[in-house]
Amino acid sequence: MNAAPQDARVPVLKRMYRFQWEAAQDCHVLLYPEGMVKLSASAGEILKRVDGQRSVEAIIAELKALFGGAPLDDDVRRFLEQAEGNGWITY
Amino acid sequence: MAGSPTDIAGKPLWLLAELTYRCPLQCPYCSNPLDFAQRKQELDTEDWLRVLREARALGAMQLGFSGGEPLLRDDLEILTAEARALGYYTNLITSGVGMDEARVARLREAGLDHIQISFQASNEELNNYLGGTASFAHKRAMARAVKAHDYPMVLNVVIHRQNIDQIEDIIRMTIELEADFVELASTQYYGWSRLNLEGLLPTREQLRHAEAVAKRYQAEMGDRMKIIYVVPDYFENRPKACMNGWGSIFLTVAPDGSALPCHAAQHLPGLEFPNVRDQSIDYIWNESPAFARFRGFEWMQEPCRSCPDKTKDFGGCRCQAYLLTGDASATDPVCDRSPRHAALVEEVERIERAAAAGTTKPLVFRNTRNSRALG
Numbered sequence: 001m002n003a004a005p006q007d008a009r010v011p012v013l014k015r016m017y018r019f020q021w022e023a024a025q026d027c028h029v030l031l032y033p034e035g036m037v038k039l040s041a042s043a044g045e046i047l048k049r050v051d052g053q054r055s056v057e058a059i060i061a062e063l064k065a066l067f068g069g070a071p072l073d074d075d076v077r078r079f080l081e082q083a084e085g086n087g088w089i090t091y
Numbered sequence: 092m093a094g095s096p097t098d099i100a101g102k103p104l105w106l107l108a109e110l111t112y113r114c115p116l117q118c119p120y121c122s123n124p125l126d127f128a129q130r131k132q133e134l135d136t137e138d139w140l141r142v143l144r145e146a147r148a149l150g151a152m153q154l155g156f157s158g159g160e161p162l163l164r165d166d167l168e169i170l171t172a173e174a175r176a177l178g179y180y181t182n183l184i185t186s187g188v189g190m191d192e193a194r195v196a197r198l199r200e201a202g203l204d205h206i207q208i209s210f211q212a213s214n215e216e217l218n219n220y221l222g223g224t225a226s227f228a229h230k231r232a233m234a235r236a237v238k239a240h241d242y243p244m245v246l247n248v249v250i251h252r253q254n255i256d257q258i259e260d261i262i263r264m265t266i267e268l269e270a271d272f273v274e275l276a277s278t279q280y281y282g283w284s285r286l287n288l289e290g291l292l293p294t295r296e297q298l299r300h301a302e303a304v305a306k307r308y309q310a311e312m313g314d315r316m317k318i319i320y321v322v323p324d325y326f327e328n329r330p331k332a333c334m335n336g337w338g339s340i341f342l343t344v345a346p347d348g349s350a351l352p353c354h355a356a357q358h359l360p361g362l363e364f365p366n367v368r369d370q371s372i373d374y375i376w377n378e379s380p381a382f383a384r385f386r387g388f389e390w391m392q393e394p395c396r397s398c399p400d401k402t403k404d405f406g407g408c409r410c411q412a413y414l415l416t417g418d419a420s421a422t423d424p425v426c427d428r429s430p431r432h433a434a435l436v437e438e439v440e441r442i443e444r445a446a447a448a449g450t451t452k453p454l455v456f457r458n459t460r461n462s463r464a465l466g
Contacts (some may be wrong), residue, residue: 016243016271018180018204024102024150031180033205033243033272036104036152087314 007056009091011080017088019047030088046079050089056080102150103342103376106179107354108139110167111159111346114457115188117223118211120249120284120291121457123159124357126466128459130347136166138367140173142344145372147177151342154179159346162189168201175202182207184247187233188226195236206237207245207274212253213260221253223456234268246270250301250320251278251291252446258301262308262318270316275305277323281355281410283457286465290454294443298322325439328432329400330407330423337385337409342376350375352382355410359419385409390420394428 013019018031021044028044030037039047045066049059060076083089112127124130134142143154154174161167162185174181183198187208195206210230211221218227237244246265250258258275265273278284278291293301305320312318324331334341334353343351348366351357357364365379376382384390388401395406406412407423415424416431424431445451455461 015241016205020178022150022152022178029152031152031204033180033207033245034153034155034182036180 007077010052010055011050011059011083011089011091012052013047013050013089014087019050042075043079046076047083047088050080050083102340103146103372104151104340105153105155105342106143106146106151107155107157107341107343108142108161108170109157109159109343109345109354110134110139110161110164110170113163114159114186115163115224116160116186116211116226117456117458118221118249118283119287119454119456120251120278122279122282122284122354123457125282125286126462127159128462129466130345132348133164133346134344134348134367136169138348139166139170142367142372143170143174143177143179146342147179149372149376152178152180153182155182155184157184160186160189162194168197171198171201171203175204180204185209186222186226187230188222188224190229190233190236192233192236192239195233195240195242199240199242203242205243205245207247208234208237209247209249210261210264211248213248213257213264217254217257223458231268234270238269243271244269245272245274247274247276249276249278250293251284252293252297253291255293255297255301259304259308262304265318266312266316273316273318275301275318275320277321279323279355280325281414283455285414287454289442289445289451292325292439292442292446293323294446295326298326324408324411324425325435327425328427330404330411330425332404333408333411333423336405338376338382339386339405342372350379350382352385353410359409359413361419385420392420392422394426395422398428 016032020029022029025038028039028047030039045063046059049062060073063072063076064070111133112123112130156167161183171181181203182205183203184207208230210218212218215227219225234244234246246268248261280288284291302322305318309318338352341353343354344367345351348368349357349364350367351364362381362384364381365375391401391406395401407425409419412421412423413419415435422429424435426432
């Protein structure tokens with residue numbers, strides 16, 4: 001398999017959203033004006049690293065290290081694409 | 092509005108803190124009870140801080156400061172700071188009247204997440220007439236201040252017969268003010284708006300026009316500015332899933348401390364709503380008979396009881412069922428399976444004829460004098 005192209009873009013959460021851990025729900029959530037989204041465990045792990053500092057590549061590398069080198073590149077890219085489509089993040 | 096938290100249940104995710112019934116505006120569609128003037132005893136700061144802590148411990152995430160006009164509480168900054176520290180997403184629902192830029196900044200510092208400003212109309216004359224206050228220019232200035240202080244901003248305009256024909260101007264105004272979300276909120280007919288139904292209910296022709304305009308702008312603006320527009324449920328055939336079901340995710344605490352499953356529930360007969368002065372939020376949510384009264388499906392009558400849609404709409408709105416049938420456990424007459432649906436359709440048609448003939452009763456404004464007369 002070919003190596004995926006490097007992605008040096010740095011994602012950041014849009015200012016309208018707040019990302020936080022909710023003990024009562026046992027998951028991460030995104031909060032915004034008068035609404036909320038409950039996040040899956042993997043979405044939570046990705047968004048935890050969307051901080052306006054780490055690049056897409058850096059996020060992927062960290063998650064790979066965390067999950068024993070699992071091939072999760074495509075999953076992360078797909079989630080970030082969706083998150084951008086939903087208006088949660090920008091670059 | 093967008094992203095209602097329907098996928099999580101069983102906890103009071105939404106806490107609406109109605110801090111006061113005092114208000115500088117007199118909107119004739121106000122959702123406060125008609126007899127608000129008799130309910131003067133407001134909770135103090137310590138009570139509210141306890142309510143915030145207890146509801147958060149039960150899993151509340153979204154907090155709305157509302158009223159009346161919540162800016163009239165001078166402890167708003169204290170409550171906001173505590174809410175932020177507890178991890179709420181804090182929404183201020185305001186008319187903008189009584190606000191100045193310094194307070195916008197102070198609330199930001201205290202950790203307020205979002206401000207929703209209401210407009211009554213897109214032009215000064217109608218806005219000021221409906222609100223009973225010369226507030227239009229100030230509201231515009233405050234909307235600009237909210238954006239200047241980097242808050243997400245929702246603009247809310249309650250839509251009814253008096254302003255619906257200006258819906259295009261209203262949307263243009265919200266674009267000009269750079270709203271992030273726009274709620275074109277069709278009047279819901281409870282309390283003051285039910286009293287003023289004849290003067291507020293739009294005609295079918297008005298609705299068709301408004302819907303077409305809203306759709307056009309929704310397509311044009313896309314994600315840049317989300318526009319929410321829902322037609323009034325009196326014109327629908329299926330009821331709204333009011334409050335996502337009774338005692339399901341919403342908890343309102345009224346200025347006097349009454350805890351309600353919805354802010355219009357105060358006048359349902361046969362229910363004793365608990366007060367946060369006497370009871371914990373845990374007891375109120377999990378054990379009080381009033382919050383259990385219409386939970387689940389056991390309380391339902393036919394045609395709801397055997398209806399496959401009961402898991403979607405929960406039989407509609409309990410307050411509306413009571414207002415239109417005299418029985419709070421009846422099917423919401425918006426539903427065309429309700430035996431009272433035909434009577435509702437007839438009422439809508441009668442109001443339309445009165446509007447065409449110009450025989451509509453004048454609006455009764457929401458103020459202390461009228462409240463005393465009605466209470």
